[in-house]
Amino acid sequence: MARLRAQRHGTLLMAAMHFQDAYNFELDRVQRCVILYAAPDGQMYPFCTWNSGPCHRQRIEAEFAVARRPAQKPAAPHPMLARA
Secondary structure, X not given: OHHHHXXXXXXXXXXXXXXXXXXXXXHHHHHOOOOEEEOOOOOEEEHHHXXXXXXXXXXXXXHHOOOOOOOOOOOOOOHHHHOO
């Protein structure tokens, strides 16, 4: 892992990509995609498929969603601020 960090240090990826949605999805572009999203389980998904085509986003969000505790009732305002 340290070797990987050393290799990435000081690098910058600049990429441009063709916009894809369900109507102009191209498998060839997806196979060449260099920008990847990592899911919590370690799977990597091309950016081009994250929101379009075989849409992974909703499935991954549903699988790894964590319920938060209900919001607490806000505290009463400070007496100095309550006077108006």
